Amino acid sequence: MKIIRNSTPAADGFRMPAEFEGHEGCIMIFPERSDSWQYGGYAARKAFVQIAEAIAKSEKVTVCAGGRQYDQARSMLPDQIRVVEMSSNDAWARDYAPTFVKNDAGVIRGVDWGFNAWGGLYDGLYFPWDKDNQMARKLCDLMDRDIYDKRDFILEGGSIHVDGEGTCIVTESCLLGKGRNPELSREQIQENLQKYLNVSKVIWLPCGIYNDETDGHVDNICAFTAPGEVVLAWTEDREDVQYAMSGACLNCLEEAVDARGRKLRIHKLPLPKPVTVTEEECEGLDCCGDGPVRTPGERLAASYVNFYIANGSIVVPGFGDPADEEAKAVLGELFPDREIIQIYTRDILIGGGNIHCITQQIPK
């Protein structure tokens, strides 16, 4: 592995492929920390295993497990899923596994963004985050891929979505927040995205899903399903605070033109009814530094947009909500060649994310 410091993917002819392009595989991390995963992760890890198995039907899955959980991970996962020992602070592969870029010759490289637990000392979610921040390099070393050093720029993989044809979607609430790169202007941030993802157009949505503790990652509200096509998390309930938020994003998407000059086709993906955390679930969460992580009744950022596009399937959250079926149907129409696999993920949602947050694709 070479660490590339004096060039950028754009300068070298590398671009970030869209998630719907072919994958070599997928990276996940086995859940362990007891302030993220209720009752020591015993429930969450079952859902993680189901997700890994679903993805492994059509691509190679590598699960990273810390030393203490290695045996458990290896015993719960089937043989064809690779388990490698790697320490981390938590299990959000999307946010700190490398963002991969690819050139026309098919060479794959990683991008190593800085990671500060979604806001660092300003409003980060845990401390320390040193092991997470090392994972991109460790993974590229493991895979023998060179990596671009961009640790001076704080970015999580869940805060960007690309179409593979020059367009990136982000949210202002996340990328312009004070916890990440307060010294950089919007233009400077956009320039970093252009250089390191090799995109010419950045679409800035105002916000994400209500109460999403990532400051509104785009991957929970809006995702590309094809070049020129997106899904947007949507509610028809005008009483819901999310109504105005999704509406503002819709306006923004309707006005947008992508890198190739196309207007976007926008597909509304229904949201489940508000999901709140129970007292019993809160009791199962250990404290994190300053105190409780969740309070009973707290609304969780449930959204079907947090799906993963595998080579042969769409792995999408289920919440036991009537909208589960509708979400499946919408995605089935948008991805007619892929199996729609829905997995009940309440136990992951309590941890603060969902299927897309705990996966990172490696392009083919």
Added chain:
Amino acid sequence: MKIIRNSTPAADGFRMPAEFEGHEGCIMIFPERSDSWQYGGYAARKAFVQIAEAIAKSEKVTVCAGGRQYDQARSMLPDQIRVVEMSSNDAWARDYAPTFVKNDAGVIRGVDWGFNAWGGLYDGLYFPWDKDNQMARKLCDLMDRDIYDKRDFILEGGSIHVDGEGTCIVTESCLLGKGRNPELSREQIQENLQKYLNVSKVIWLPCGIYNDETDGHVDNICAFTAPGEVVLAWTEDREDVQYAMSGACLNCLEEAVDARGRKLRIHKLPLPKPVTVTEEECEGLDCCGDGPVRTPGERLAASYVNFYIANGSIVVPGFGDPADEEAKAVLGELFPDREIIQIYTRDILIGGGNIHCITQQIPK
């Protein structure tokens, strides 16, 4: 990675290649434990790095490092050497990294022997050894290679040498000792070697190097340099207890016929003058369970036979002894196409082994 329990390499057409056949790479482990490596390993790890760099000139080197030493390993090793996080009890890759076997189609698989720290509760060298015993599987999982489960048979990689053409050399002192497989007869042990290495002939030397705490691993006294050719550690000093030991091995080798019916060409490789550990070196070693690991004046099992055959070089120990040059010259004649790289390894020897003990080749 599939774990193969109902077949053997021989039954499946896999054989262990000789070390002098082509390699895909080499596995090493970064030294860490303070009862093996004096003064916290600060000296030993420098020698490990030199060895890794020497091997990396002609093949890919992967160094496994525990979580606490990962940063140190990564910072001391050059970019082209891969560092992966993996916990272990110590740093003897030869003995518990997988033994690799290969079929005619070029498929590589691992063999997972049982490991009990060179003698288990009978006369093992440390406790516990659980992490070491896991490494073969972890490494095969990492490399996506299937592995034969033979954990019910205790064997270290350093206790076998093969010519790749059906012959294996071992020592009775090691394989027939009470600490490994006391319930198995010599014939049953030989049968295991035949099935799992795919050899038809096992040459049993009586012993190894004097005071070798592995119970006399063959890789410290005798090694194949080509089919039908071996080097044997040798001293002309009749006062040395090693004289009779090497002599007994010589008799055995002179009488032996290999799997192809050949008599062996035996090349004597001189031993350095006896090497003993100093008081200062002993002070630098933490205690291990029952007490001190070394006592001042204790003789160490120094031998030039503990070299590693890399694709483009022979990496051989040096002891600051006049015989260093002679050993280089002998190996230079036996391996005319490879560079002879000698590395001063006293700091590894104090840990109980040498270059061959801390390396494991992966066949091409």
